[in-house]
Amino acid sequence: MARNLIVKDLPELYETMGLPVDPVDASSGLTVHYLQQTFTEFPFTSVPFRPNYFSFLFIQEAFGKYTIDDQCFEVRPGTVYFTNPGNYRIFEWYSITNTCLITFNEAYLKENVHEDVYRDFSFLLTETVEPRVLSDEQFTVVRQLYQQIHSEHRGVSPYKNRIIGSLMVALLLKIKEHFFQDYNPIYEGNRSSQIVKTFKRNLELHFRDLVNGKVDIPLRVQDYADLQSLHVNYLSSVISNKTGKSVSAWIADKTVAEARVMLQNPALSIKEIAIRLGFLEAPHFSNYFKKHTSQSPAEYRKLHVG
Structure with a gap:
C-alpha cells in the first residue's frame, strides 16, 4: 500500500480496509462513533494512510499502538489523541472495550464552530501532538462532552449542527486547557x-x-x-x-x-x-x-x- 494513500474522510478509509461504513456517515463533514462497533477481531493493523481530516480519539478502555510520521505512541486507557490532516500514520488495535472517535474537516469547523476557528484554537495547525493521559476527573469531563456530541449527532433536532457546534467549542476549549495552554504551534x-x-x-x-x-x-x-x-x-x-x-x-x-x-x-x-x-x-x-x-x-x- 502506498505511503501516501490520502483519504478524504473516515468512510473512505474504512472502505479501503474492508470495514463497515454504516456508523460513519461523513456527509456533514463530521463523524462520531465508538470503535468497539467497528473493530471486532484483534489484533488489527491499518493500512498506512494520510487523512484529509482532523480527529479526536478518546480511549476510555483500549490497548494498541499509533504511529504518526516517525513517532510511535502507546494506546492505553485514559488517553486522548488529537491529529490533524496530512500526517502519515498507521494504527494497531490489540483490544477495544470503549473508545470514541470524532473526525471533522475544516469546512465543518468553519460552518458550525467559528469562521475564524484558528484564532482561538491555533493548536489545530500543529503537526504531531503527543497523546495525553488524563486524570480520571479530567477524562470524565471530556467524556460527558463527547457522549453528548455522539447523542446529538444521532438525533434529528433541527438545531443539531448548532448544538454540536457549541459542544465542539467546549470540547476544543477542554483540549486546549489540558494540552495547549500558552501554546504557539509556529515555534514547535x-x-x-x-x-x-x-x-x-x-x-x-x-x-x-x-x-x-x-x-x-x-x-x-x-x-x-x-x-x-x-x-x-x-x-x-x-x-x-x-x-x-x-x-x-x-x-x-x-x-x-x-x-x-x-x-x-x-x-x-x-x-x-x-x-x-x-x-x-x-x-x-x-x-x-x-x-x-x-x-x-x-x-x-x-x-x-x-
Missing part, C-alpha cells in the same frame, strides 16, 4: 515542521483577507514561498513530503472550504462569492467548484440553505 518542531505550520498560517491569514475583501488577488505557490524567503521548489518539496499534498492542493482545498461556508449565506450571490475568492468570472468559479466537489455552487446552496 524542527525546521520542516515550522515551514509547514507557517505555510498553513499564511494560507489561513490570506484567505481571511480574501473573504473579508482586504485583498482581491489569490496568492500563488511562488507567493507562499516568497513569504518564507524560500525557493519555490524547496517549499513545494517540504509541503508534499510532510503532508502528502502539494501546495496547489492545499490552496484548492482551502478555496473550496471557504466557498462552502459562504454559499450557506443566502445574502451573498454566487457572483460576489466568486469575486471574494479572487475569480474574475463567476462561470470560472462555478467550474472550479464543480471540479472539486462534483456539485455546482447553485446545487450545493440548494442542498444546504433552507
